[in-house]
Amino acid sequence: MSTPLRLGIAGLGTVGAGVIKIVRKQASLLQHRCGREITISAVSARSRDKDRGVNISAYAWEDDPVALATRDDVDVFVELMGGSDGPAKAATEAALAAGKHVVTANKAMLATHGQLLAGLAEQTGCALRYEAAVAGGIPVVKSLGEGLAGNEITRVMGVMNGSCNYILTRMESAGLTYEEVFDEANALGFLEADPELDVGGIDAAHKLAILSALAFGTRVDFDGVEIEGIGRVKIEDIRHAADMGYRIKLLGVAQMTGRGLEQRMAPCLVPALSPIGQLEGGTNMVVIEGSDVGQIVLRGAGAGEGPTASAVMGDVCDIARGLRLPVFGQPAETLATAPRTQSATPAPYYLRMALHDKPGALAKIATVLGEAGISINRMRQYGHADDEAPVLIVTHKTTRAALNQALEAMEGTGVVTAAPVALRIESV
Amino acid sequence: MSTPLRLGIAGLGTVGAGVIKIVRKQASLLQHRCGREITISAVSARSRDKDRGVNISAYAWEDDPVALATRDDVDVFVELMGGSDGPAKAATEAALAAGKHVVTANKAMLATHGQLLAGLAEQTGCALRYEAAVAGGIPVVKSLGEGLAGNEITRVMGVMNGSCNYILTRMESAGLTYEEVFDEANALGFLEADPELDVGGIDAAHKLAILSALAFGTRVDFDGVEIEGIGRVKIEDIRHAADMGYRIKLLGVAQMTGRGLEQRMAPCLVPALSPIGQLEGGTNMVVIEGSDVGQIVLRGAGAGEGPTASAVMGDVCDIARGLRLPVFGQPAETLATAPRTQSATPAPYYLRMALHDKPGALAKIATVLGEAGISINRMRQYGHADDEAPVLIVTHKTTRAALNQALEAMEGTGVVTAAPVALRIESV
Numbered sequence: 046m047s048t049p050l051r052l053g054i055a056g057l058g059t060v061g062a063g064v065i066k067i068v069r070k071q072a073s074l075l076q077h078r079c080g081r082e083i084t085i086s087a088v089s090a091r092s093r094d095k096d097r098g099v100n101i102s103a104y105a106w107e108d109d110p111v112a113l114a115t116r117d118d119v120d121v122f123v124e125l126m127g128g129s130d131g132p133a134k135a136a137t138e139a140a141l142a143a144g145k146h147v148v149t150a151n152k153a154m155l156a157t158h159g160q161l162l163a164g165l166a167e168q169t170g171c172a173l174r175y176e177a178a179v180a181g182g183i184p185v186v187k188s189l190g191e192g193l194a195g196n197e198i199t200r201v202m203g204v205m206n207g208s209c210n211y212i213l214t215r216m217e218s219a220g221l222t223y224e225e226v227f228d229e230a231n232a233l234g235f236l237e238a239d240p241e242l243d244v245g246g247i248d249a250a251h252k253l254a255i256l257s258a259l260a261f262g263t264r265v266d267f268d269g270v271e272i273e274g275i276g277r278v279k280i281e282d283i284r285h286a287a288d289m290g291y292r293i294k295l296l297g298v299a300q301m302t303g304r305g306l307e308q309r310m311a312p313c314l315v316p317a318l319s320p321i322g323q324l325e326g327g328t329n330m331v332v333i334e335g336s337d338v339g340q341i342v343l344r345g346a347g348a349g350e351g352p353t354a355s356a357v358m359g360d361v362c363d364i365a366r367g368l369r370l371p372v373f374g375q376p377a378e379t380l381a382t383a384p385r386t387q388s389a390t391p392a393p394y395y396l397r398m399a400l401h402d403k404p405g406a407l408a409k410i411a412t413v414l415g416e417a418g419i420s421i422n423r424m425r426q427y428g429h430a431d432d433e434a435p436v437l438i439v440t441h442k443t444t445r446a447a448l449n450q451a452l453e454a455m456e457g458t459g460v461v462t463a464a465p466v467a468l469r470i471e472s473v
Numbered sequence: 474m475s476t477p478l479r480l481g482i483a484g485l486g487t488v489g490a491g492v493i494k495i496v497r498k499q500a501s502l503l504q505h506r507c508g509r510e511i512t513i514s515a516v517s518a519r520s521r522d523k524d525r526g527v528n529i530s531a532y533a534w535e536d537d538p539v540a541l542a543t544r545d546d547v548d549v550f551v552e553l554m555g556g557s558d559g560p561a562k563a564a565t566e567a568a569l570a571a572g573k574h575v576v577t578a579n580k581a582m583l584a585t586h587g588q589l590l591a592g593l594a595e596q597t598g599c600a601l602r603y604e605a606a607v608a609g610g611i612p613v614v615k616s617l618g619e620g621l622a623g624n625e626i627t628r629v630m631g632v633m634n635g636s637c638n639y640i641l642t643r644m645e646s647a648g649l650t651y652e653e654v655f656d657e658a659n660a661l662g663f664l665e666a667d668p669e670l671d672v673g674g675i676d677a678a679h680k681l682a683i684l685s686a687l688a689f690g691t692r693v694d695f696d697g698v699e700i701e702g703i704g705r706v707k708i709e710d711i712r713h714a715a716d717m718g719y720r721i722k723l724l725g726v727a728q729m730t731g732r733g734l735e736q737r738m739a740p741c742l743v744p745a746l747s748p749i750g751q752l753e754g755g756t757n758m759v760v761i762e763g764s765d766v767g768q769i770v771l772r773g774a775g776a777g778e779g780p781t782a783s784a785v786m787g788d789v790c791d792i793a794r795g796l797r798l799p800v801f802g803q804p805a806e807t808l809a810t811a812p813r814t815q816s817a818t819p820a821p822y823y824l825r826m827a828l829h830d831k832p833g834a835l836a837k838i839a840t841v842l843g844e845a846g847i848s849i850n851r852m853r854q855y856g857h858a859d860d861e862a863p864v865l866i867v868t869h870k871t872t873r874a875a876l877n878q879a880l881e882a883m884e885g886t887g888v889v890t891a892a893p894v895a896l897r898i899e900s901v
């Protein structure tokens with residue numbers, strides 16, 4: 046009989062409490078599957094006395110996560126505090142330096158310090174696993190890094206922030222404005238303490254940057270992700286999109302092109318009947334395209350106690366069973382630095398703007414687009430009561446650079462009342 | 474630098490040729506990801522001279538797969554011949570006995586001899602991997618056995634025979650009969666040499682039996698799968714189902730109940746708008762439900778050269794990276810023998826029958842159902858020209874046992890012209 050695998054868990058919030066529950070209730074199942082017992086030696090959080098819905102009296106307590114991470118009776122440091130820096134990073138570094146394996150759900154930390162931490166882990170021969178950091182319960186890190194390891198990956202796409210998808214689908218189904226649904230979601234506790242992490246697209250971009258590294262063998266490059274949040278999407282956009290057979294999703298796309306790596310996270314129009322278009326509420330979906338496997342679609346809960354703890358435990362089981370892999374699929378020092386391309390892949394775009402109601406205004410816009418080499422697929426001006434004429438344009442395929450040039454020139458014409466909204470139409 | 478991992482490949486058909494292509498074209502990617510070279514030492518097939526679209530002159534040739542499997546220069550025996558017994562089984566046994574790892578795509582062999590082979594592999598400490606045997610390119614064995622290892626699995630469902638799904642969706646879209654589409658699919662080479670393996674549900678049932686073992690920690694019990702093929706599904710059934718918001722799919726369901734393990738593979742009605750209901754053509758889908766993760770849906774190509782070879786290579790990479798797991802998720806000798814339950818979980822059923830056009834015929838059927846304790850949700854009799862009155866009934870929830878009793882009693886009434894068609898309505 047092998048020795049038990051002993052965990053030290055820092056962070057006893059939603060995910061931490063979920064992990065403790067699974068370790069307890071599935072003890073015999075885990076032992077069967079891993080060939081050894083999984084135990085908890087010690088835990089840490091900010092306040093020792095908080096009721097967490099699980100009894101932690103059997104575990105040693107540490108006030109300091111760094112002290113927890115380096116305890117002699119801890120084999121695996123489980124980091125569930127969050128935050129890109131501070132105690133999460135300090136304790137993870139300390140654990141790896143002390144030869145402890147690490148399991149984390151912390152996408153912010155990995156997106157920011159992934160290269161550093163991977164290097165550390167590989168130097169000391171430790172596992173650093175992070176299935177829970179991307180798309181919650183969906184085993185996407187495992188699928189991409191292991192199951193599809195025989196493929197050259199060409200594109201990875203995902204709806205990976207449940208809160209944003211909840212907001213967008215709820216606006217549509219209830220006919221509410223962005224602001225109304227935002228307040229509702231916030232009151233329900235669906236949004237991070239800093240909601241901009243969710244609605245600003247940052248959380249989802251963290252996840253995309255991690256998947257990119259794994260997919261393309263490149264260094265994690267969070268700063269290379271073009272990020273646009275969902276704050277400018279109006280209920281009208283959702284309706285116009287629906288009229289044309291599309292839905293609006295906060296979609297992440299990472300794609301290796303001849304010119305470099307393209308990573309973008311932005312609200313996009315996707316075909317309403319595609320798997321991504323049909324995604325409702327808080328559910329996540331990741332689409333992986335590989336040279337040989339074609340398209341693989343994975344779908345499941347992207348957050349919440351059970352699903353996230355399930356992903357953490359998958360990693361713990363892998364470690365218990367002896368799996369040791371390079372953190373991003375190949376040794377950290379061999380990860381390439383890919384040149385960044387700024388949405389260079391052409392696509393049609395959806396444009397919404399309001400024009401001052403003056404003769405020739407629409408013609409000016411059409412001219413500006415033409416001068417930027419952008420041809421118009423459809424254009425529609427809506428009836429209106431006040432001085433502002435709402436206009437909706439769908440372009441043929443164009444590059445983001447050409448579009449940006451046109452958007453800038455539009456401002457110069459003096460006929461648009463505010464910066465137009467431009468949403469990419471993505472073929473998924 | 475580690476030593477290369479040397480493959481011996483038996484079977485150079487669709488999948489074998491695909492594997493050779495990936496080993497060649499992705500050589501440097503594989504080396505980066507696995508930390509060692511993947512090479513091919515020797516190959517085997519029936520005829521040495523056949524043009525297989527890949528040049529095999531660099532590899533040693535063996536006429537006998539058993540000789541191949543035990544060669545000194547082979548670390549991993551890759552079995553891609555097929556067939557539950559014969560050379561596939563002999564060579565797999567020989568490989569394991571000689572301490573070679575095995576990767577196979579052979580669901581027939583695993584469904585029949587899984588317990589034996591798992592025991593052998595675990596005795597000699599070898600890996601026996603079979604991702605390609607279930608749902609082609611979809612990493613379902615890995616997701617279930619590793620990523621979701623922290624969950625008690627409650628139900629696994631899947632559309633896992635692309636040919637059947639192709640036939641059913643094509644009948645619907647083209648308005649063709651089963652026989653017409655069957656002939657078409659056969660001519661296109663979509664069906665196995667013995668088509669009954671596909672349309673009889675046997676191939677899909679092999680896959681389900683394998684997934685069950687992995688999901689529930691039970692011995693592979695192929696004989697415990699209730700199997701019904703798609704041969705009795707008529708275009709009318711597809712149309713009636715569509716009218717009620719359903720589609721017909723050859724669906725496998727494995728479910729652990731308080732009474733035992735329920736495994737069934739049969740054409741079912743599923744909600745048209747569910748992920749399974751929307752599945753078109755040859756695509757496969759597997760749905761996994763776990764205690765903590767909730768529902769995970771995986772979708773992708775279930776067959777074909779690229780996707781199947783991708784799955785084989787995922788297994789090869791795992792072995793190259795040192796992964797050694799029990800074959801069915803826990804040691805073979807600890808796998809339980811679950812009692813079989815025969816579709817005990819109640820469900821509504823769709824019944825189609827034809828009655829002799831005599832007064833009181835319908836009343837007799839209704840009485841028989843009532844006597845079996847089955848209540849009727851909808852009943853419809855169609856206009857007709859001849860002596861046979863087509864009747865369609867949707868029941869409320871009932872057990873299969875009660876239904877079988879009613880179906881038997883119906884025969885006794887003398888009013889049904891032939892055995893009724895009964896399809897389960899599955900909530901997915």
Ligand SMILES: NC(=O)c1ccc[n+]([C@@H]2O[C@H](COP(=O)([O-])OP(=O)(O)OC[C@H]3O[C@@H](n4cnc5c(N)ncnc54)[C@H](OP(=O)(O)O)[C@@H]3O)[C@@H](O)[C@H]2O)c1
Nearest residue numbers: 056057058059060090091092125126127132150151348349
């Ligand atoms: N929640 C999800 O659905 C989900 C999904 C995927 C990934 N994640 C990731 O999982 C991690 C944890 O998320 P969560 O939702 O569980 O967060 P949470 O509920 O806010 O819990 C955070 C925990 O960390 C502890 N903590 C915070 N700062 C600390 C410090 N300086 N020293 C010691 N302990 C500290 C807190 O202690 P107190 O309880 O004493 O305040 C709390 O127990 C984050 O990285 C998050 O991004 C979460």
Ligand SMILES: NC(=O)c1ccc[n+]([C@@H]2O[C@H](COP(=O)([O-])OP(=O)(O)OC[C@H]3O[C@@H](n4cnc5c(N)ncnc54)[C@H](OP(=O)(O)O)[C@@H]3O)[C@@H](O)[C@H]2O)c1
Nearest residue numbers: 484485486487488518519520553554555560578579776777
């Ligand atoms: N095709 C798919 O999409 C797919 C998907 C999932 C799983 N699988 C599984 O993968 C396996 C292979 O399928 P496949 O489609 O590649 O089959 P295939 O195209 O019919 O090829 C079978 C190969 O095995 C060789 N072979 C047969 N009997 C042999 C014997 N007695 N000794 C030596 N070689 C022998 C054949 O040799 P010759 O070429 O000389 O006749 C042929 O090269 C099967 O278990 C199948 O169920 C296939």
